[in-house]
Amino acid sequence: MAVRKGSASGAKAGANVSAEELKKFYNDMLLIRRFEEKAGQLYGMGLIGGFCHLYIGQEAVVVGLEAAAKEGDKRVTSYRDHGHMLACGMDPKGVMAELTGREGGYSKGKGGSMHMFSKEKHFYGGHGIVGAQVPIGAGLAFSDKYKGNDNVTFAYFGDGAANQGQVAETYNMAQLWDLPVVFVIENNQYAMGTSVKRATKSPDFYERGIAYGIAGEEVDGMDVLAVKAAGEKAVAHCRAGKGPYILEIKTYRYRGHSMSDPAKYRTREEVQKIREERDAIEHVRQLLLTGKHATEDELKQIDKDIKAIVNESADFAKESPEPALEELWTDIYAETAPQNA
Amino acid sequence: MATKILMPALSPTMEEGTLAKWLKKEGDAISAGDIIAEIETDKATMEFEAVDEGTLGKILVPEGTSGVKVNDPIAVLLEEGEDASAADEAEAPKTEAAPAPASAPAKAKAPEAEDMPKPDTSPDWPEGTKMKTQTVREALRDAMAEEMRRDESVFLMGEEVAEYQGAYKVSQGLLDEFGARRVIDTPITEHGFAGIGVGAAFGGLRPIVEFMTFNFAMQAIDQIINSAAKTLYMSGGQMGAPMVFRGPNGAAARVGAQHSQDYGAWYAHIPGLKVVQPYSAADAKGLLKSAIRDPNPVIFLENEILYGRSFEVPDLEDFTIPFGKAKIWREGADVTIVSWGIGMSHALEAAEKLAKEGIEAEVIDLRTLRPIDYDTVLASVMKTNRCVTVEEGFPVASFGNHLSAVIMERAFDYLDAPVINCTGKDVPMPYAANLEKLALVTSDEVVEAVKKVTYR
Ligand SMILES: Cc1ncc(C[n+]2csc(CCOP(=O)(O)OP(=O)(O)O)c2C)c(N)n1
Ligand SMILES: [Mg+2]
Numbered sequence: 001m002a003v004r005k006g007s008a009s010g011a012k013a014g015a016n017v018s019a020e021e022l023k024k025f026y027n028d029m030l031l032i033r034r035f036e037e038k039a040g041q042l043y044g045m046g047l048i049g050g051f052c053h054l055y056i057g058q059e060a061v062v063v064g065l066e067a068a069a070k071e072g073d074k075r076v077t078s079y080r081d082h083g084h085m086l087a088c089g090m091d092p093k094g095v096m097a098e099l100t101g102r103e104g105g106y107s108k109g110k111g112g113s114m115h116m117f118s119k120e121k122h123f124y125g126g127h128g129i130v131g132a133q134v135p136i137g138a139g140l141a142f143s144d145k146y147k148g149n150d151n152v153t154f155a156y157f158g159d160g161a162a163n164q165g166q167v168a169e170t171y172n173m174a175q176l177w178d179l180p181v182v183f184v185i186e187n188n189q190y191a192m193g194t195s196v197k198r199a200t201k202s203p204d205f206y207e208r209g210i211a212y213g214i215a216g217e218e219v220d221g222m223d224v225l226a227v228k229a230a231g232e233k234a235v236a237h238c239r240a241g242k243g244p245y246i247l248e249i250k251t252y253r254y255r256g257h258s259m260s261d262p263a264k265y266r267t268r269e270e271v272q273k274i275r276e277e278r279d280a281i282e283h284v285r286q287l288l289l290t291g292k293h294a295t296e297d298e299l300k301q302i303d304k305d306i307k308a309i310v311n312e313s314a315d316f317a318k319e320s321p322e323p324a325l326e327e328l329w330t331d332i333y334a335e336t337a338p339q340n341a
Numbered sequence: 342m343a344t345k346i347l348m349p350a351l352s353p354t355m356e357e358g359t360l361a362k363w364l365k366k367e368g369d370a371i372s373a374g375d376i377i378a379e380i381e382t383d384k385a386t387m388e389f390e391a392v393d394e395g396t397l398g399k400i401l402v403p404e405g406t407s408g409v410k411v412n413d414p415i416a417v418l419l420e421e422g423e424d425a426s427a428a429d430e431a432e433a434p435k436t437e438a439a440p441a442p443a444s445a446p447a448k449a450k451a452p453e454a455e456d457m458p459k460p461d462t463s464p465d466w467p468e469g470t471k472m473k474t475q476t477v478r479e480a481l482r483d484a485m486a487e488e489m490r491r492d493e494s495v496f497l498m499g500e501e502v503a504e505y506q507g508a509y510k511v512s513q514g515l516l517d518e519f520g521a522r523r524v525i526d527t528p529i530t531e532h533g534f535a536g537i538g539v540g541a542a543f544g545g546l547r548p549i550v551e552f553m554t555f556n557f558a559m560q561a562i563d564q565i566i567n568s569a570a571k572t573l574y575m576s577g578g579q580m581g582a583p584m585v586f587r588g589p590n591g592a593a594a595r596v597g598a599q600h601s602q603d604y605g606a607w608y609a610h611i612p613g614l615k616v617v618q619p620y621s622a623a624d625a626k627g628l629l630k631s632a633i634r635d636p637n638p639v640i641f642l643e644n645e646i647l648y649g650r651s652f653e654v655p656d657l658e659d660f661t662i663p664f665g666k667a668k669i670w671r672e673g674a675d676v677t678i679v680s681w682g683i684g685m686s687h688a689l690e691a692a693e694k695l696a697k698e699g700i701e702a703e704v705i706d707l708r709t710l711r712p713i714d715y716d717t718v719l720a721s722v723m724k725t726n727r728c729v730t731v732e733e734g735f736p737v738a739s740f741g742n743h744l745s746a747v748i749m750e751r752a753f754d755y756l757d758a759p760v761i762n763c764t765g766k767d768v769p770m771p772y773a774a775n776l777e778k779l780a781l782v783t784s785d786e787v788v789e790a791v792k793k794v795t796y797r
Contacts, residue, residue, distance in 0.1 A: 139540015
């Protein structure tokens with residue numbers, strides 16, 4: 001078992017990354033950011049209700065890990081799920097329309113921001129109970145191992161969730177049964193208003209697997225190349241039948257925990273500093289420009305295209321009708337076996 | 342084009358707020374992410390960030406104004422090159438927050454049950470079927486084994502289910518037949534393995550999760566209810582958790598408060614779950630087979646005291662009992678006694694005693710608490726005009742309370758007496774033998790209740 005601090009060779013990986021791949025990273029991360037900004041606006045206008053947890057700042061985590069995934073791999077996460085869905089290829093229109101609670105949403109408007117799913121993209125939610133998605137992720141991995149294929153499940157959770165009891169229970173069983181699951185701790189330093197330091201005296205989450213024999217690694221989550229490299233390593237470990245792997249990805253959320261966060265637990269300067277010095281999208285933008293992989297004009301065109309996609313999703317989310325009232329009574333019980341796998 | 346900046350909604354419940362302070366003044370340049378104002382909501386003072394760039398052309402709502410409605414224009418933002426006059430021309434706020442296009446009108450009503458009950462009186466198995474004597478324990482084991490032979494995706498997991506052959510020996514022999522891949526001993530981590538079971542069900546398998554007893558399922562209640570029961574709905578029908586949670590439920594004997602509770606009413610409360618509480622061995626077998634095949638999460642409440650009881654079980658290759666179909670154990674014209682699970686032993690015993698006194702009780706075994714066979718109960722009550730329910734659980738918000746309410750609503754005119762709910766007493770289960778006996782529901786209490794509703 002290896003436990004390592006510090007990033008996998010992100011810089012080195014960066015040296016021979018293709019222009020195509022860099023552009024895709026830029027595109028995918030920017031899509032999430034613009035989508036989330038739009039969601040924030042729609043929330044302000046009252047079109048989105050309830051809780052709405054934005055992913056702004058953390059884009060490199062899901063985009064980097066999706067680059068390490070193959071068809072058939074599964075993912076499951078918490079309520080902060082918009083970025084994960086966009087990164088695995090779900091339609092921005094269906095996601096935005098779920099945020100507005102409309103018929104065209106992924107859950108026909110019955111799930112909301114925190115509860116969306118896609119069988120097609122192997123996205124298993126969208127879970128509102130902190131930590132509950134972790135054993136579910138291990139169970140998805142269990143199903144793949146049972147069937148004897150080489151799929152891997154990414155179970156994403158936060159630094160706050162990492163302290164939940166069921167996470168420890170799951171580590172133990174995942175290692176006991178060699179389940180092909182990557183535990184991805186998105187350490188954005190805060191669980192609502194509680195900083196990591198105020199929640200644990202053992203803040204190195206990548207070491208939490210030691211007690212169970214699970215290898216773990218700390219990764220710079222503001223560097224998409226480092227995330228991808230670490231993801232590839234973790235996935236290879238799982239596919240080789242060696243059991244689970246822990247990635248603690250250091251990241252940062254720029255916005256409030258949800259929309260109604262008075263943000264008294266951190267200073268504006270702290271946020272500003274990371275935005276200015278560590279932003280993951282800006283990082284890739286610089287790699288593209290200094291490496292002469294793209295011109296300013298090309299990037300502007302990407303920005304424009306994304307803006308169009310996001311606006312289209314917002315229009316769709318406004319125009320899609322509210323679900324038919326009969327929908328209140330559907331999907332409580334399945335009549336026939338769901339084709340879950 | 343100049344755009345209006347609207348009063349934002351900053352919390353799920355905010356309808357209006359106070360514009361506490363402007364941090365930018367007219368003429369200031371603004372870039373996305375700048376804080377332009379402080380707004381007081383019902384919860385806190387929050388910073389309001391600009392989402393677009395431009396110049397603050399005009400402030401429409403001065404600072405200190407309270408009761409500003411969400412979506413009211415509070416300022417005008419000018420684009421590059423526009424001057425202040427554009428601010429005046431800015432139209433009413435882009436009516437982006439237009440109401441959602443209305444959906445097809447329909448009544449938000451539950452599909453209504455027919456007025457007159459139509460009980461299903463078909464036999465559970467064909468007449469003349471050969472029968473064999475089996476304990477409930479053996480019947481449960483056979484049900485699992487048959488289903489595991491039939492469907493490769495069915496597997497059993499739980500504490501001591503494999504090598505130890507089951508804490509109550511229900512899984513006897515399954516490890517030998519199916520191997521460690523499909524009969525899996527877990528560590529003592531109910532919340533964790535219940536969640537792993539849910540994930541495995543999402544992944545296309547058919548888990549049977551055994552709780553050593555249902556008392557310990559409280560550790561896993563979140564996964565059972567929030568994850569297993571609700572996902573089909575939350576996903577708009579895309580995926581759910583076809584699986585069985587099973588194990589002994591209710592009081593055993595002298596095991597004290599933490600190991601003696603009937604959870605029937607708890608689980609029956611939850612839409613998305615099916616809840617089975619069998620009494621006889623034949624029902625245990627036929628219903629467990631149905632539970633394993635059911636495309637929904639099923640709570641299967643067994644009983645330690647019943648495990649060793651023997652009953653006649655049909656000697657058939659494959660037989661199942663459908664959910665939502667009660668069984669009439671005894672016909673009678675004077676009173677209806679409704680029970681399920683171990684409550685049935687008290688109900689049947691009471692009926693014997695009553696018969697000796699010339700009172701003929703109709704005894705109905707509900708068998709499943711979700712779905713509920715209202716029709717069989719109502720048809721019987723309309724015949725006898727009296728009803729007593731029997732369960733082991735606590736009296737407040739008991740399942741009998743629910744049945745009483747439905748009977749009152751749908752058969753009020755037929756009732757000659759109030760329905761009485763016989764339940765366990767409203768106390769944690771005591772250890773002392775004499776007190777435990779007092780705490781449990783008894784057949785004598787059922788007899789007494791029947792006499793009360795029949796005015797004898
Ligand atoms: C079991 C449970 N307890 C409390 C909450 C309320 N809650 C929602 S999110 C959250 C903070 C979680 O922080 P973290 O795991 O770090 O994830 P992040 O929000 O930073 O992505 C809390 C306490 C909840 N949803 N579930
Ligand atoms: Mg966090």
